[in-house]
Amino acid sequence: MRWSKLLTMAAIILVIAALGITAAVPLPVFKDIAWLPWGKEIILGLDLQGGVHVVLEARDTPENKVNDETMKRAQAVLERRINETGVAEPVVQRQGERRIIVELAGIDDPEQAVIDLIQPAYLEFKNELGQTIITGADLKDAMEARDPNTGQVEVDLTFTPEGTKKFAQATTANVGKPIGIYLDGQLLQNPVVQEPITNGQARITGYENLDEAHTIAILLRSGALPVQLEVMEKRTVGPQLGQDSLDRSINAGIVGLVAILVFMVVYYRIPGLIADLALAFYALIVLAIFIGIHATMTLPGIAGFLLSLGIAVDANVIIFERVKEELRTGKSIRSAIDAGFKRGFVAVFDANVTTLIGAAVLYFFGTSVIRGFAVTLSIGILVSMFTAITLTRWFLHLTAATNAVKDPRYYGA
């Protein structure tokens, strides 16, 4: 018996338990520190928590009548805007002739979110005579930024090739004269043209902070709404999956997870117990990251998490089976652990990298539902590689070093 090693083990178990308790029971201490996961809750999506349900009604504008085509465009612009703000898996659907339903979950300030959402965001540059020389339709991109020299917040505009040409002509014709920048008919700035601008770049300044600039940049990037939208009603709605059904499913999930933990101990003995500890740690780390990156949890997200959990269990199983094989060849416990890890890791690595490649592609090419799945899966896989290779191995060696368990039979061999 090596007591020092035993004490280390006990300390590790205590740390995991403490982390688990603080995760379950939020401590007020960390609440105000934005990046610390403790004391905060996971944001849940529409299907798990419900959210705000807004009905918007379209009105004709001088330029556009409300018809099927403009409504389609308006819906697409709204979808882009919501996706850009990072709200996970919203509902945007047409209702009847001239209405659009928007449902959002997991926002701190739904009032403001809706107000931002329905801004027309019609950008115009006008010359001294009030003639429009270029509009938001000529924009390729808009990004918020902070000027490194002056520290002032701005929105940087990049025009399309077509727009660049227009802008170059207009600035050449107006050197020494002002060109006004208007958003939704309001004059934002009236800068005087110093010299012709031919690189297709412009900027708007005068924002309070980066957040404000960020919102404007998103609106400009997503394009202008072709029709005017008004909020007809706003209300909160319950989870799509129903609270009763969710409560039952959570309990069922716990039953399933406990079954896995028991199975691991029964089948793999000591290593199984160690794997359970590593898995508990794994789950805590993953959940902490979800909270830390403000991920919104939805059913697809949970599917990704469950798959990563399965992969994490699998990594342990692959390695233990290898350790068992090594033990059967008559190796000592410690060299069997090392050899088993070495050989098992190759399989785990290749399987995980392939799955990660898939997840990355889904993230870059997919939209809402697919993205939520890809994010949780990728985080889960990365963490599971870490825990299986470092924690499980370290725990196993510690256990072997305590000499408390000498008989290979306890290692399932």
Place this chain on the structure above:
Amino acid sequence: MFNFMKNRKIWYIISLLVILPGLFSMVTRGFNLGIDFTGGNLVEVRLDRDVKIEQVRTVVEELGYAAARNIQKSGTSDYMIRTRELTEEESATLISTLEQKVGEVNLLRNERVGPVIGRELTMNAIWALLIAAALMIVYMTFRFEFKQGVAAVTGLLHDVLVVMGIFSILQIEIDSAFVAAVLTIVGYSINNTIVIFDRVRENLRTRKKGEALEDLVNVSLWQTMARSINTVLAVLFVLLALYLLGGTTIKNFVLALIIGVTSGFYSSMLTASPLWVDLKLMEKKDNKHREAYSAK
């Protein structure tokens, strides 16, 4: 020790017996698309008293107008029900049935709503999957060999077809959660196959002269058998618990996962592995042909 590679044809036939009817059903009957894809009606009712959401759900489900997950509570006694497209008659039936079963109903609105998931989004998902599969083959070519990559991705396709086929045959409603289920199955399937191929790769290095490829793959299957069974059991524990004890609204989602994981377990051993053996043996035949020609 049973040799899995001897009767490769049997495993292929079993797969085809599941996949072909599914494909036939997909082509002829298509899918029972949920309102996420098709749009439908949004019926909003106010009840005169606070009733449990299950009661409302039971009524709507029994009428066959909506899947369970499309009923949301709002406030204390308002319910938003997203149904498939309803005729005037069906709308009236819905209200009267609710009145009989749960009490006084005040209809707040009943309007057509469009789809949440457009054609674009569905196409997006399919493209993303195809690109992902291509890149997986590239990585496997690099780490294993091209033919193992092709076999693994074929196994993955097998699992997706099995799940989609069964959902088409049974006409179970599919919604956005089904898309997530299919993606999960893809991840599980590729993961499972690679672990077996890793063992094959290792055994190829120590291959004795004259050992048949079938036998080598068969030994690899048996060596990884304990792991394959334990892993699929662990995943099925959670899924079965969710299916048997969980809520009604996620039943279809969990069912898709159960079918897919079972199919993934099967295909890693009995589709992808034998397929790779056949692909390799073809190569051998080609070489023999070539040798015969060059000898002339």
